[in-house]
Amino acid sequence: MFAGGTARLLVRNDGEAPLELTVEPWADTYQILPGQTCVVVTHSPTGDGSWSGTLRGDEPFQVDHRRDSVTVWANGNCFHLSDLAGNAIDAVDWQCSAQGPDS
Template identity: 70%
Template sequence: MVSNDGEEPLELTVEPWADAHQIPPKETCVVVTHSPAGDETWGGTSYGDEPFEVEHRPDSVTVWANGHCFHLSDRQGNAIYANEYGGGCPAQNPVV
């Protein structure tokens, strides 16, 4: 979860896709990613068991989502907007 406790919009960038989103003041955005191998390993992180790395600056946050896809939602699970990068996202395109 990335929360904006400030009075101005906070820019959220999800890498490595360079996807930018504005989080309004007093709102929270949930970033979800899925393991590319399906085995809970995360390539690209400093530690193999961590799916995210986060960089914070005064007016922006960058989340490195090291899975094969990502999507954003609010705290209630409502999609902020449907993103699908790097292949089929299991949560958005479940195997039938």
Template identity: 75%
Template structure:
């Protein structure tokens, strides 16, 4: 059983063009199609579920948005992506302790 914390961030593209998504610090690049959403899931390795934070301590994400792109800094040990229905988008092995987006 995974003893750390899990955080989810829903990103929606309400525009007419694909939205570029970069997940840092891995520099992984994705596209969110128009009128669709995805969920970034990250896991904290700390037993108490705390996060290292980027600008502030104990925050699982930092988001930087521009007109045609968004960068998400995931402050866990790993990340994976799912769609709004929970279906995996990125099935790459990130050594995540919990691969199920709903967990």
């Protein structure tokens, strides 16, 4: 059983063109189609559920947005993407010890 914290971030494309989503520090890139929402899920690398943060301490995500793209820095030890119903968008296994039906 996973003892750390889990954080979810919804990223929605309200535009009329595909939006590039990059998840760092893994440099994985995905396309979010117009009207589509992705859920970026990350898990705390520590047992107490705290986060390392990027610009501020104890923050699970940092988001950088540009006109045609968005970069999400996931401050956990792994990440995975799903849709709003919880269906996996990418089946890549980053050896995420917490990944499972409730992740």
